[in-house]
Amino acid sequence: MPTPPPESAAPGNSRVPGMVLKAFFPTCCASADSGLLVGRWVPEQTSAVVLAVVHFPFIPIQVKELLARVQQASQVGVAVLGTWCHRRQDAEESLGHFLEGLGAIFSHEPWLQLCRERGSKFWSCKATRRQAPTCPGAPGEDQVMLVFYDQRKVLLSQLHPPVALPDHQAGDAVAGAGGLAAVFDTVARSEELFRSDRFDEGPVRLSHWQSEGVEASILAELAKRASGPICLLLGGLLSLVSAASACRVFQLWPLSFIWSKLSTCEQLRHRLEQLTFVFSTQKAENPTQLMRKANVLVSVFLDVALGLALLSWLHGKDRIGHLAEALVPVADHVAEELQHLLQWLMGAPAGLKMNRALDQVLGRFFLYHLHLWISYIHLMSPFIERILWHVGLSACLGLTVSLSILSDIIALLTFHIYCFYVYGARLYCLKICGLSSLWRLFRGKKWNVLRQRVDSCSYDLDQLFIGTLLFTILLFLLPTTALYYLVFTLLRLLVVAVQGLIHVLVDLINSLPLYSLGLRLCRPYRLAAGVKFRVLEHEADRPLRLLMQLWLPPHPLLGLPVPQAFLWGAHLPLEAERGQAGLTDPGHRPARHRHTATVSPPPCRGR
Amino acid sequence: MEDEQSFSDICGGRLALQRRYYSPSCREFCISCPRLSLRSLTAVTCTVWLAAYGLFTLCENSIILSAAIFITLLGLLGYLHFVKIDQETLLIIDSLGIQMTSSYASGKESTTFIEMGKVKDVIINEGIYMQKVIYYLCILLKDPVEPHGISQVVPVFQSAKPRLDCLIEVYRSCQEVLAHQEATSASP
Numbered sequence: 001m002p003t004p005p006p007e008s009a010a011p012g013n014s015r016v017p018g019m020v021l022k023a024f025f026p027t028c029c030a031s032a033d034s035g036l037l038v039g040r041w042v043p044e045q046t047s048a049v050v051l052a053v054v055h056f057p058f059i060p061i062q063v064k065e066l067l068a069r070v071q072q073a074s075q076v077g078v079a080v081l082g083t084w085c086h087r088r089q090d091a092e093e094s095l096g097h098f099l100e101g102l103g104a105i106f107s108h109e110p111w112l113q114l115c116r117e118r119g120s121k122f123w124s125c126k127a128t129r130r131q132a133p134t135c136p137g138a139p140g141e142d143q144v145m146l147v148f149y150d151q152r153k154v155l156l157s158q159l160h161p162p163v164a165l166p167d168h169q170a171g172d173a174v175a176g177a178g179g180l181a182a183v184f185d186t187v188a189r190s191e192e193l194f195r196s197d198r199f200d201e202g203p204v205r206l207s208h209w210q211s212e213g214v215e216a217s218i219l220a221e222l223a224k225r226a227s228g229p230i231c232l233l234l235g236g237l238l239s240l241v242s243a244a245s246a247c248r249v250f251q252l253w254p255l256s257f258i259w260s261k262l263s264t265c266e267q268l269r270h271r272l273e274q275l276t277f278v279f280s281t282q283k284a285e286n287p288t289q290l291m292r293k294a295n296v297l298v299s300v301f302l303d304v305a306l307g308l309a310l311l312s313w314l315h316g317k318d319r320i321g322h323l324a325e326a327l328v329p330v331a332d333h334v335a336e337e338l339q340h341l342l343q344w345l346m347g348a349p350a351g352l353k354m355n356r357a358l359d360q361v362l363g364r365f366f367l368y369h370l371h372l373w374i375s376y377i378h379l380m381s382p383f384i385e386r387i388l389w390h391v392g393l394s395a396c397l398g399l400t401v402s403l404s405i406l407s408d409i410i411a412l413l414t415f416h417i418y419c420f421y422v423y424g425a426r427l428y429c430l431k432i433c434g435l436s437s438l439w440r441l442f443r444g445k446k447w448n449v450l451r452q453r454v455d456s457c458s459y460d461l462d463q464l465f466i467g468t469l470l471f472t473i474l475l476f477l478l479p480t481t482a483l484y485y486l487v488f489t490l491l492r493l494l495v496v497a498v499q500g501l502i503h504v505l506v507d508l509i510n511s512l513p514l515y516s517l518g519l520r521l522c523r524p525y526r527l528a529a530g531v532k533f534r535v536l537e538h539e540a541d542r543p544l545r546l547l548m549q550l551w552l553p554p555h556p557l558l559g560l561p562v563p564q565a566f567l568w569g570a571h572l573p574l575e576a577e578r579g580q581a582g583l584t585d586p587g588h589r590p591a592r593h594r595h596t597a598t599v600s601p602p603p604c605r606g607r
Numbered sequence: 608m609e610d611e612q613s614f615s616d617i618c619g620g621r622l623a624l625q626r627r628y629y630s631p632s633c634r635e636f637c638i639s640c641p642r643l644s645l646r647s648l649t650a651v652t653c654t655v656w657l658a659a660y661g662l663f664t665l666c667e668n669s670i671i672l673s674a675a676i677f678i679t680l681l682g683l684l685g686y687l688h689f690v691k692i693d694q695e696t697l698l699i700i701d702s703l704g705i706q707m708t709s710s711y712a713s714g715k716e717s718t719t720f721i722e723m724g725k726v727k728d729v730i731i732n733e734g735i736y737m738q739k740v741i742y743y744l745c746i747l748l749k750d751p752v753e754p755h756g757i758s759q760v761v762p763v764f765q766s767a768k769p770r771l772d773c774l775i776e777v778y779r780s781c782q783e784v785l786a787h788q789e790a791t792s793a794s795p
Contacts, residue, residue, distance in 0.1 A: 019791045020632050020702055046702070145632070147703075179704075179722045532718040533698065533706055535629060540608075544630050546700070551718060 022047035082112025151209035303398035324385035421492040428485040438471035614773035632701030
């Protein structure tokens with residue numbers, strides 16, 4: 001028997017007055033005909049998990065053979081637990097006696113006898129122990145508490161702990177699973193028992209959840225058979241592509257630098273990783289990984305579908321031509337606006353008085369830069385339509401790729417703003433460094449590089465004189481430089497914000513767990529994370545009846561967080577937002593580094 | 608066996624405690640909070656609408672009035688569905704576990720189930736709540752790593768907040784069930 005024996009091994013020791021025996025009964029068998037109860041007895045929990053009902057007529061030897069076979073195949077200690085009597089007519093006394101006689105053929109400690117009257121909601125249960133009582137006055141019968149459970153949902157909800165690896169002992173897995181986990185484990189591992197049915201021609205007729213109709217789908221089976229070769233083929237193709245992209249040519253400096261800056265390449269690489277993960281020939285080890293794979297696959301499908309829709313929209317009615325025609329005037333307009341801005345800065349912006357000479361120098365420098373940029377755009381204008389047409393084709397790889405390309409195009413078209421920002425930032429940074437160093441000189445201190453601190457220092461008179469002069473000059477030129485820096489930083493922030501929005505959209509499409517959301521709508525029991533109980537109608541002197549239902553954690557967006565059911569650790573806890581069973585992707589790469597989005601000025605150390 | 612008694616919560620509102628003894632090993636305690644009072648609902652609605660009307664006289668835009676109606680309706684629905692708890696139930700089943708259910712005014716139910724193997728004890732604890740010191744019933748959970756440690760404290764009846772007399776009743780019953788469970792699970 002794979003179950004570890006309790007510390008006090010003698011069966012008579014667990015007899016204490018008033019002990020309650022829990023019987024887990026499947027709801028599908030509640031309407032079945034009379035017969036034998038087959039299942040597993042868990043002594044640590046004093047619970048009997050009923051898996052199926054064996055109907056008359058049967059030959060005891062064959063029943064025992066079937067149970068031995070199931071036990072060997074599934075490592076679960078399946079045995080005959082008792083009898084089940086469903087009285088359809090009023091007077092079936094003979095059936096009652098016959099069932100009692102069965103207790104002699106199949107011996108089990110304790111022997112369970114469940115009986116249901118026709119048309120009555122209340123059952124009668126008896127659990128008898130045959131061993132002589134160790135303590136006088138202890139009853140030979142135990143109280144029984146019935147817990148109904150839906151076999152199909154429990155099986156499909158995957159609440160059981162993951163299957164033990166073959167090199168672990170079977171005893172380890174069961175010993176670690178306490179409480180209700182043992183029940184789920186039992187149901188999940190008894191697949192062999194559920195193969196034959198009461199409608200089959202076999203020697204033994206069973207009733208269980210499959211009796212209402214064997215769960216199978218031709219499409220699912222075909223998909224399973226076909227998935228092997230398809231995975232191999234696609235896995236091979238993907239490995240070819242990754243090998244090609246890892247080629248030495250692409251690692252050379254200019255190309256590698258460009259690849260790292262373009263978000264399109266990053267997106268393509270991410271998709272390649274995801275697809276390699278999905279089409280790998282390794283089977284998913286646990287339901288979490290399966291969910292993750294399914295989420296990735298659904299997200300890729302959605303992406304490609306949206307991309308194809310975009311493609312068909314773009315290529316209809318010559319929209320690319322219109323887009324290309326609109327692009328150059330837009331760039332011109334942006335450049336004109338920048339020119340106005342610079343003219344404004346060169347005058348008296350917002351009433352501030354600038355240093356005329358520096359102002360003119362900076363303004364003219366930036367204006368010339370802008371002029372170069374405009375000429376460059378005009379040079380490119382004949383080719384834009386061709387480029388756009390080819391770029392539009394990339395939409396068939398997915399909407400995310402198109403959005404990444406759009407973000408890259410924006411980055412390229414606003415490259416001059418980036419340059420202006422860099423110049424302004426560099427100038428400002430130099431000025432600040434100079435000012436801080438000369439300020440220290442003004443106070444008679446200096447920066448000690450060895451000790452990384454400010455020390456006092458005695459300067460010569462001419463050093464002090466020149467230092468103070470330079471300090472004054474830099475100080476009075478500060479407003480001008482600061483203003484240019486501020487204006488260009490704001491412009492850069494604007495561009496970065498637009499790119500950031502596009503990246504957020506791309507990340508949303510990449511990481512939205514559509515499969516899990518769909519499961520939550522259609523088959524919520526697959527995402528169950530626990531159980532809850534409901535007490536059914538109760539009559540005095542009758543056994544207590546409970547209904548065990550699957551419990552879903554509250555919806556991450558619509559429900560307030562509630563302390564979760566505390567079960568064994570086979571489940572991922574519900575973290576904030578999307579933290580459940582495949583909703584987050586721990587293997588998901590962290591927030592993409594937006595290479596084009598650096599705004600902070602380059603650091604400078606004081607001297 | 609059913610039993611109903613009237614108690615009060617920490618603010619003086621009336622609570623009803625319903626006890627159901629299904630068997631010596633299974634008991635249920637149901638505390639019903641006071642219903643949504645018509646007075647407070649009317650007061651809030653009137654305030655919101657007066658404010659909206661005030662804004663309307665300033666801005667002369669009738670969208671403000673429709674928005675106020677919309678907000679009131681949505682706010683009421685949201686309050687009933689997410690905030691207002693009608694009943695809190697504690698179901699204690701010897702050898703299975705403890706289940707806490709909160710039913711909201713809109714009919715939504717949120718359940719938490721704790722297995723008996725994880726429960727260390729049920730106690731009444733004192734805590735500071737705003738400017739008061741109140742008693743609350745809580746469940747102590749065992750620490751898997753340390754045998755005598757406590758990993759978590761789960762408070763019960765958080766929105767009903769009954770007073771000590773009600774808590775004592777529930778506490779006594781729970782302790783009876785837990786003692787019964789200890790007796791049956793201890794090996795002689």
